[in-house]
Amino acid sequence: AEMVVGFAQVGSESGWRAAETKTAKLRAHQDKVNLRISDAQQKQENEIKAIRSFVAQGVDGILLAPVVATGWDSVLREARDAKVPVFLLDRQIDTSDPTLYTAAVTSDTVLEGHMIGDHLAKLTNNKCRIVELQGTVGSSPAINRKKGFEEAIAAHPDMKIVRSQSGDFTRSGGKTVMESFIKAEDGGKNICAVFAHNDDMGIGAIQAIKEAGLKPGKDILVVSIDGVPDMFKAMANGEANGTVELSPDMAGPALKALIALKSNGTEPQKWIKTPSTLYTPATAAAEYKRRAPLY
Amino acid sequence: MRGSLVPLLITVGVFLAGTLACSLEFPHFASTLVLGDTLTDNAFLGVVAVGMTFVIISGGIDLSVGSVIAFTCVFLALAIQRHHVSPWLAFPAILAITAGYGAGMGALIHYFRIPPFITTLAGMFLARGLCFVLTTDSIPISHPLYQHLYLYAIDLPGRGKLSVIAMIMLAVVAVGMVIAHRTRFGANVYAMGGNRVSAEMMGVPVARTTIMIYMLSSGLAGLAGIVFSFYTSAGSSLAATGVELDTIAAVVIGGTLLSGGQGYVIGTFVGVLIQGLIQTYITFDGTLSSWWTKIAVGILLFGFIALQRGLAILSARGTRAVAA
Amino acid sequence: MSATSARLTRLTNIPGSAQLAALAAVLLGNWLVFPGFFNIRMVDGRLFGSVIDVLNRGAPVVLLSLGMTLVIATGGIDLSVGAVMAISGAVAATLINAGTPLVLVVAAALGAGLLCGLWNGILVALLRIQPIVATLILMVAGRGIAQLITAGEIVTFDDRGLIALGTGALLAIPVPILIAAGTFALTTLLVRGTALGLFIEAVGANERASAYAGVSARVVKIAAYVWSGLCAAIAGIIAAADIQGADANNAGLWLELDAILAVVVGGTSLLGGRFSLPLAVAGAIIIQAMNTGILLSGLKPEFNLIVKAVVVMAVLLLQSVRRRD
Amino acid sequence: MQVPERKPLLSIEGLTKTYPGVRALDAVDLHLYAGEVHALLGENGAGKSTLIKVLTGLTGRDSGRFVLDGQEISPANVIQATALGIGTVYQEVNLLGNMSVADNLFLGRQPMRLGFVDKRRMRQQAAQIVAKYGLKIDVAAPLGQLSVAVQQIIAIARAVDLSARVLILDEPTASLDTQEVALLFDVMRQLRERGMAIVFVTHFLDQVYAISDRITVLRNGRRVAERLTRELPRIDLVQMMLGHELSETALHRHKPENEAGETLVRFEKYGKRRYMAPFDLSVRRGEIVGVAGLLGSGRTETAKLVFGIERAETGSGRGLVSIDGKPTHIRSPREAIRRGFGYCPEERKTEGIVGSLSVRENIILALQARRGWLRRMPRRQTDEIAARYIRMLDIRTPDAERAIQFLSGGNQQKALLARWLVTEPRFLILDEPTRGIDVGAHAEIIRLIERLCADGLSLLVISSELDEITAYADRVVILRDRAHVAELSGSDVTTSKIMTTIAA
Ligand SMILES: Nc1ncnc2c1ncn2[C@@H]1O[C@H](COP(=O)(O)OP(=O)(O)OP(=O)(O)O)[C@@H](O)[C@H]1O
Ligand SMILES: Nc1ncnc2c1ncn2[C@@H]1O[C@H](COP(=O)(O)OP(=O)(O)OP(=O)(O)O)[C@@H](O)[C@H]1O
Numbered sequence A: 001a002e003m004v005v006g007f008a009q010v011g012s013e014s015g016w017r018a019a020e021t022k023t024a025k026l027r028a029h030q031d032k033v034n035l036r037i038s039d040a041q042q043k044q045e046n047e048i049k050a051i052r053s054f055v056a057q058g059v060d061g062i063l064l065a066p067v068v069a070t071g072w073d074s075v076l077r078e079a080r081d082a083k084v085p086v087f088l089l090d091r092q093i094d095t096s097d098p099t100l101y102t103a104a105v106t107s108d109t110v111l112e113g114h115m116i117g118d119h120l121a122k123l124t125n126n127k128c129r130i131v132e133l134q135g136t137v138g139s140s141p142a143i144n145r146k147k148g149f150e151e152a153i154a155a156h157p158d159m160k161i162v163r164s165q166s167g168d169f170t171r172s173g174g175k176t177v178m179e180s181f182i183k184a185e186d187g188g189k190n191i192c193a194v195f196a197h198n199d200d201m202g203i204g205a206i207q208a209i210k211e212a213g214l215k216p217g218k219d220i221l222v223v224s225i226d227g228v229p230d231m232f233k234a235m236a237n238g239e240a241n242g243t244v245e246l247s248p249d250m251a252g253p254a255l256k257a258l259i260a261l262k263s264n265g266t267e268p269q270k271w272i273k274t275p276s277t278l279y280t281p282a283t284a285a286a287e288y289k290r291r292a293p294l295y
Numbered sequence B: 001m002r003g004s005l006v007p008l009l010i011t012v013g014v015f016l017a018g019t020l021a022c023s024l025e026f027p028h029f030a031s032t033l034v035l036g037d038t039l040t041d042n043a044f045l046g047v048v049a050v051g052m053t054f055v056i057i058s059g060g061i062d063l064s065v066g067s068v069i070a071f072t073c074v075f076l077a078l079a080i081q082r083h084h085v086s087p088w089l090a091f092p093a094i095l096a097i098t099a100g101y102g103a104g105m106g107a108l109i110h111y112f113r114i115p116p117f118i119t120t121l122a123g124m125f126l127a128r129g130l131c132f133v134l135t136t137d138s139i140p141i142s143h144p145l146y147q148h149l150y151l152y153a154i155d156l157p158g159r160g161k162l163s164v165i166a167m168i169m170l171a172v173v174a175v176g177m178v179i180a181h182r183t184r185f186g187a188n189v190y191a192m193g194g195n196r197v198s199a200e201m202m203g204v205p206v207a208r209t210t211i212m213i214y215m216l217s218s219g220l221a222g223l224a225g226i227v228f229s230f231y232t233s234a235g236s237s238l239a240a241t242g243v244e245l246d247t248i249a250a251v252v253i254g255g256t257l258l259s260g261g262q263g264y265v266i267g268t269f270v271g272v273l274i275q276g277l278i279q280t281y282i283t284f285d286g287t288l289s290s291w292w293t294k295i296a297v298g299i300l301l302f303g304f305i306a307l308q309r310g311l312a313i314l315s316a317r318g319t320r321a322v323a324a
Numbered sequence C: 001m002s003a004t005s006a007r008l009t010r011l012t013n014i015p016g017s018a019q020l021a022a023l024a025a026v027l028l029g030n031w032l033v034f035p036g037f038f039n040i041r042m043v044d045g046r047l048f049g050s051v052i053d054v055l056n057r058g059a060p061v062v063l064l065s066l067g068m069t070l071v072i073a074t075g076g077i078d079l080s081v082g083a084v085m086a087i088s089g090a091v092a093a094t095l096i097n098a099g100t101p102l103v104l105v106v107a108a109a110l111g112a113g114l115l116c117g118l119w120n121g122i123l124v125a126l127l128r129i130q131p132i133v134a135t136l137i138l139m140v141a142g143r144g145i146a147q148l149i150t151a152g153e154i155v156t157f158d159d160r161g162l163i164a165l166g167t168g169a170l171l172a173i174p175v176p177i178l179i180a181a182g183t184f185a186l187t188t189l190l191v192r193g194t195a196l197g198l199f200i201e202a203v204g205a206n207e208r209a210s211a212y213a214g215v216s217a218r219v220v221k222i223a224a225y226v227w228s229g230l231c232a233a234i235a236g237i238i239a240a241a242d243i244q245g246a247d248a249n250n251a252g253l254w255l256e257l258d259a260i261l262a263v264v265v266g267g268t269s270l271l272g273g274r275f276s277l278p279l280a281v282a283g284a285i286i287i288q289a290m291n292t293g294i295l296l297s298g299l300k301p302e303f304n305l306i307v308k309a310v311v312v313m314a315v316l317l318l319q320s321v322r323r324r325d
Numbered sequence D: 001m002q003v004p005e006r007k008p009l010l011s012i013e014g015l016t017k018t019y020p021g022v023r024a025l026d027a028v029d030l031h032l033y034a035g036e037v038h039a040l041l042g043e044n045g046a047g048k049s050t051l052i053k054v055l056t057g058l059t060g061r062d063s064g065r066f067v068l069d070g071q072e073i074s075p076a077n078v079i080q081a082t083a084l085g086i087g088t089v090y091q092e093v094n095l096l097g098n099m100s101v102a103d104n105l106f107l108g109r110q111p112m113r114l115g116f117v118d119k120r121r122m123r124q125q126a127a128q129i130v131a132k133y134g135l136k137i138d139v140a141a142p143l144g145q146l147s148v149a150v151q152q153i154i155a156i157a158r159a160v161d162l163s164a165r166v167l168i169l170d171e172p173t174a175s176l177d178t179q180e181v182a183l184l185f186d187v188m189r190q191l192r193e194r195g196m197a198i199v200f201v202t203h204f205l206d207q208v209y210a211i212s213d214r215i216t217v218l219r220n221g222r223r224v225a226e227r228l229t230r231e232l233p234r235i236d237l238v239q240m241m242l243g244h245e246l247s248e249t250a251l252h253r254h255k256p257e258n259e260a261g262e263t264l265v266r267f268e269k270y271g272k273r274r275y276m277a278p279f280d281l282s283v284r285r286g287e288i289v290g291v292a293g294l295l296g297s298g299r300t301e302t303a304k305l306v307f308g309i310e311r312a313e314t315g316s317g318r319g320l321v322s323i324d325g326k327p328t329h330i331r332s333p334r335e336a337i338r339r340g341f342g343y344c345p346e347e348r349k350t351e352g353i354v355g356s357l358s359v360r361e362n363i364i365l366a367l368q369a370r371r372g373w374l375r376r377m378p379r380r381q382t383d384e385i386a387a388r389y390i391r392m393l394d395i396r397t398p399d400a401e402r403a404i405q406f407l408s409g410g411n412q413q414k415a416l417l418a419r420w421l422v423t424e425p426r427f428l429i430l431d432e433p434t435r436g437i438d439v440g441a442h443a444e445i446i447r448l449i450e451r452l453c454a455d456g457l458s459l460l461v462i463s464s465e466l467d468e469i470t471a472y473a474d475r476v477v478i479l480r481d482r483a484h485v486a487e488l489s490g491s492d493v494t495t496s497k498i499m500t501t502i503a504a
């Protein structure tokens, strides 16, 4: 019979998230898996409910994109008791008992921050006054990307984050905050670069820079993380200077591993790491064409 | 029959109809497992909704509950996990803190005549802000109490289990019913919702009652926070966002009037179950995209409310018409 | 009472003095945290400065609060405005990308807002569903509808005309400010130039008595929700034009709370009755000035909400103390 | 009755209270004696209700003191006043419509068992109290479903039950009819025997002389006099209240033999199931039709049906209306107003005034509503209209822009009347129009009604004052148990005839 897999997805709060859902469906179709997606609307309660109901329905496996890192122990225990393998997508969880889940397919969000930090250091000869557009306060990508970035620039005494505010991972948030940063830093003259925790905020920042009569990518450098198509477009136009791609294909490897586990009992690797790749304006135009259909 | 009991019966009827419809559609639906899960999953909502019922019956509203739940979780995680405080000390402490927080809001509402909507909105901002200030990390709680709580669940016939937090919720509902209908405080709450000025003229201690109402609501939000922390064994500053609206919806679906003066705690309980039913339906369906999920929640919400209104109008035709 | 304090009392009895005092205080606070706050210069033929930002960024909330004032004055509330913004933005973005002329695009987006308002009005006025829940339905579902229109993506566009509605300038003044001001004038004309304002206040203060005096509460309420939907649609177009894309998930997110806050800070009671549009606008600007001030202050984002809570409470306490004197 | 000069139980000295623009009370003294009914009298807006509100801690005062039993007291709220043994019925019925009769009677002092409210006992005791006042109602039913009059009685019952030493009744009889008034007076007499001091506010001079022992008259916030009732002739009393004489003829008019015009409106088989039995009713031009009946007999229901607030059932010769002989329909107040109807409701606070709007706006509301929202009346015009009617009806208000909720009850009533007069109606329905209106204004309003009828206005007047009805009605419809049972006209329109028909 066809394999039934439940996917507890966070929501569709960003373009990247939508792409992740889209690829998951694609991969499920390719692998002939009946994928049931439950959209939690950004609420952990709803994800927990979804997992419970997947267990109640007796699915063959569960994919979980955890909205936060903590708080999964008891529901995962129920899944384990019911012998349903659980794969974590795009985020590790914080638990004392790693046997609660079968495997995790994630990128390394701290590493992403680190990579883009290194990239910026290279672009600016280790000397830069940076403004930072944070993601939603308290969300783990925001925490980890900030951490990685700060690690990277810590090595360079002349690189400093001079202002940091939350743009809530949204375009308008990024634009509004950037607008104020420009005013606060002498019309933008004192800003060397902006680091946005995701591409959407980065794109908002680009608009704010333009409206202030400055050139994004030149007067103020723009770097961010995610690798959504619009950012490649901006890079192709010379308005941004780099992004680290977070692969939206998390479900693919997870489904492969699940099928292997079910068909011949192959224990999967505990951490299936997806690659984090830095992209620069040099390849942007080609990359844009390549991934536009995915989004 | 007393006119005001009708909405309650209608709510129950609507819930039963919804459950029946789901059971016919999904084979696994009608089981004690789903029942137990629904009670467990909505335990925190049930607890906080009981408090909200009192607030709304009194003619007020409390938007701060979601943030208070988050604050409670973060506080507990920090205290128990990072500072190794015994839960048995941390629980009363946080209940006292949240109750005090509610008392403060109640005092502002009463003494400065700032509308509850706004006072508690500021309360919502403040409590969430305090979470961030305490910590932006999400912290797992690995205290043995949290680890072993699931062992104390009561087995239901079939595969279902009645978890500790579900029992807490049922107890809160029961106590809430007693408070609402069998105490002077309860009567005073209804009186204030009926007409604050009249209530004052009739000797209701309005100041004390207002403060106690918001104390109760925040205190129960604190208890809901404890329940939530059991539910997730963690504290995260982003927890329970938007819960205030879910709670208000549950209370109103349960037949309580936002204009105050009318409502039943047990109705709220049914309202919570209806909210749970909507969510369960959506997860059982499993084919909805993110946007269809939202639209479906809206449609189901509308369906329940419209059904309720329709039945209410029908039953009003049956009894003596009360002038519009 | 001394002569000066008597004069002071008379001064503070003027309606709106509390709001203006609060606005002055917030602006002063902004100036203290950021001395360049009042600097204005020209960039690309457009006024540029923090004060302009306050007005420009405040335009959506101002727009929302205009409609919200009328709804609240009827004794209702409209939680759906944020979602309506998302819908109208989504409609505008998808249509413009389909090559529709700008005028039709704007008309369609406004039409979407009007329909949303009509839906709310029907639920509240005809089906007599309580306003909070009635509009909660559209608040939840509306964002879904917007995403349905955009297929869950941020639909970007590069039509110069549409973009100009969010980022253009006329006579050096940013277009959103002009649109907000124009809508304010239009709303004022609508309610004060006709008897609608009186009817709204009457229905909000005592629906039954107004009905017995021949005022049709249904029409009045539906009109208020429709206007609120329209204002939200305008705000939605501006928001989309501003970021050159329709972000169905985040456009106007939680903005309904800011709008309600603005109306209440503007002195309109949530119980309905008397309302003031100019003071609601003042309320919206106070809130935006506060938000901008937080961004300029360089404070850590963890403190944003705390500052907001404290400032809001301070403003309302000030008003409350005034009232009781 | 022996009333030697003795120490007052409660004395109020030099009480002053100002509202913005109004000095509601100006150094007022009042002395209440145990075992006495003390009538507090004065025109609308004289300050009677204000005095009561200040005394019971509902609002603050500028200066003055209260001495109860030799002790200075200063109740800060109603709870404290009650604790001191002062029970009050305020002018507007201030009970809770959402709660049951029993809850209303026992709020704050419910019988308890094991720390919880003993609902059974509470209902039993409530039923006993209610029975004492001759009401046959379910004490578990929500109070809001009962008529104003019943609510008024419940309010009195509650206050009587609460008060230990002083009972204050602010216009308790305004919506009661003769039987209930008699019942209330019995209760008051019993309480007086028990040594209680009772303050009684009313505009019915007959009642003053029937029950009170002592009178204090207020005028414009000042105390004019305090007298023993038996030493104060009616004429002098009226003069004290008004500050001028009022001709006896103003109080008792001679009904001119009205030339009955043509039929203006006719209702046929008009009724609604479970609400009002179908009735026929026709009113001619310039005619005044009175409606009489006991509490709950369906007087207000008749008015609401006629005005379209409740929709009559139609079909097969039922529910027909014709105006000037032409068939039409009235399905809402708006339609009624468009056909030239007007309705002054009985429940002033909930159905009449729009509290937070100004006096001016309240006066022009119905006219503006009829013109529609697009044709706004210019401000100058509304100012003029308001000023004219404020003068004509002598509405006591500092200015036309004052929110109407701050006016005294009687003045609110006058403003409501003005609201309808400005629409120049053809057919006006008045439900208890003189409720709470002082003698002077009472006479004014009756004169006004007559003048309007002479000009061709038709009236349907509901009143519990049989004297009032007989004074001007050409015809009287008698109601019983939600049905029209009889009609009296011509020389049959007398108090005694109405009484016997009602009782029959
Ligand atoms: N809350 C208030 N604010 C402002 N003015 C008020 C307020 N309450 C009463 N007044 C004014 O005080 C005066 C006295 O009013 P009060 O209600 O005491 O009159 P009253 O003697 O009871 O009249 P009535 O016989 O009509 O009931 C009136 O002029 C009234 O307008
Ligand atoms: N004496 C009574 N005992 C029980 N119920 C009563 C009594 N009087 C009135 N009611 C109830 O009050 C409700 C409303 O009465 P309603 O106001 O229609 O009467 P009405 O004839 O207009 O008298 P009123 O003079 O009080 O206006 C009815 O439901 C009736 O059952």
Ligand SMILES: [Mg+2]
Pocket (backbone or CB within 6 Å): D048, D049, D050, D091, D170, D408, D409, D410
């Ligand atoms: Mg009075």
Ligand SMILES: [Mg+2]
Pocket (backbone or CB within 6 Å): D147, D299, D300, D301, D346, D431
């Ligand atoms: Mg009546």
